[in-house]
Amino acid sequence: MxxxxxxxxxxxxxxxxxxxxxxxxxxxxxxxxxxxxxxxxxxxxxxxxxxxxxxxxxxxxxxxxxxxxxxxxxxxxxxxxxxxxxxxxxxxxxxxxxxxxxxxxxxxxxxxxxxxxxxxxxxxxxxxxxxxxxxxxxxxxxxxxxxxxxxxxxxxxxxxxxxxxxxxxxxxxxxxxxxxxxxxxxxxxxxxxxxxxxxxxxxxxxxxxxxxxxxxxxDLTREIDTVVPDLFPPCMKALLDQIQKGEHLPHHSRFAITAFLASIGMTTDEIVDLYRVNSSFGEEMTRYQTDHIRGDTSPTEYSPPSCATMQSYGDCVNKDDLCERIPHPMAYYEERIDDAEDEELEDWREGEADEAESAGD
Ligand code: SF4
Missing domain, CATH: 1.20.930 (Transcription Elongation Factor S-II; Chain A)
Structure with missing residues (x-):
């Protein structure tokens, strides 16, 4: 025995x-x-x-x-x-x-x-x-x-x-x-x-x-400030997708995605770039809101909303199995980043830099 x-x-x-x-x-x-x-x-x-x-x-x-x-x-x-x-x-x-x-x-x-x-x-x-x-x-x-x-x-x-x-x-x-x-x-x-x-x-x-x-x-405790949109929680993927398609988002939704992107370490310029795919892109408004959320032009640095708040605003969509076990979109992202294989972890910003370089060649 x-x-x-x-x-x-x-x-x-x-x-x-x-x-x-x-x-x-x-x-x-x-x-x-x-x-x-x-x-x-x-x-x-x-x-x-x-x-x-x-x-x-x-x-x-x-x-x-x-x-x-x-x-x-x-x-x-x-x-x-x-x-x-x-x-x-x-x-x-x-x-x-x-x-x-x-x-x-x-x-x-x-x-x-x-x-x-x-x-x-x-x-x-x-x-x-x-x-x-x-x-x-x-x-x-x-x-x-x-x-x-x-x-x-x-x-x-x-x-x-x-x-x-x-x-x-x-x-x-x-x-x-x-x-x-x-x-x-x-x-x-x-x-x-x-x-x-x-x-x-x-x-x-x-x-x-x-x-x-x-x-x-x-080096397993990966930094959360890697930007891999494929690993974003479903709610944030959906919001980013809508912005990039030029859809108008209510204030709370725009706040949620912008605060999320700022929390994973993106600068205002990078957030503006990520949103720019959208044809009706309002750069000035995005800059203003992003700086505000980041705490650059306001006394507070805002955090992205919890899953409970996202749900109450109707911003929690396409939930998957991992969603059942986490209380916050940041926890979702952290877990996906920790579990990802190295090759899945190409930072969006590096891809952008490579593209810019080859466009300049
Ligand atoms: S459960 Fe949380 S992380 Fe998952 S989609 Fe809803 S708000 Fe996003």
Missing amino acids: QRLHARYPFLEAARETVATEAVDLATVVEREEAVVDRATQRVITALEDGDTGEPHRDHRVELLSYPVARVLVSMVGENVLVRKYARAEAATAYDRFIEDIEDTTELKSVETAGLDLEALFAEFDLREAIHGPVDGEYRIDVGTYLPLAADLWDDEWRLVNQPLERGEVPVDEGELLALLREGIRERIEDGLPFDVPETIAADLEAEAAEIREVLADL
Whole structure:
């Protein structure tokens, strides 16, 4: 059993094992160097390689390194670390349950017995929502499918691209396992970061500092002031689109998009340029409003409105899955920027500069 819990420390039963062994984390971090080392390695490997690295040969050390790793992630407290860490834990669990599922179908022994699909369904309360398999195909209730697929950005996962029948989405085993991986990721991310008691934090300062250093070297905490319109929240994309088409926007809508652009670091000149595509473009008015919002010609620097305000003005449109989890358009953009691959991150301003240069050649 300890092997199973060491392999899948996010399982409810593993959490209970840690609790019933009356393990006091403060004592563990103070006295058990092997656990702290493995926990640190868990987090650093998550950042560098996207998995949790070689497990410790001692199952107890391996199991305890998981709650300690969560403490370390909480101490560093960066959203991007929480996401990368949860993703790496989930990726490792995914590789392991694929191995286990193959093992159960081939040579099963007491020693190798791991997780099977039924156990995973039960763990995530999914038994009622997943039907089949029939001819290798499962069907999953749409209400269960949607939150699990929420962070899978590829088009194939979007509901519009799924042949929905009687409120059920058909998935093959590979897709089902990918959805389970998402369920695990969500469970791991849940509750992170949390407040770490002083007594525990004091013993882990050096390890947290080491992780902060790795994070800084990897330069993952991307600056929000990158302008990538493709990653804008749907509401801001829609407003920008209307301005560029020359449509007249009510004051609150114009304010929302201008404040958003100023908040992601665009200067008045750049905002004016971005709006200029519009034929009936009122440069003077845009300059006046932009300077005002930026606080250049007024005592206040305005922030873009929250999702609740956008909704009340009817400016919240085309909501997508990420919208369900964030309270503010800036939070939406920050998360998309953090999660983007490097090649997706060409700043709009660099593209403009290249075009201007080649036009001048
Ligand atoms: S939920 Fe928020 S971020 Fe999403 S479209 Fe609405 S206002 Fe924009």
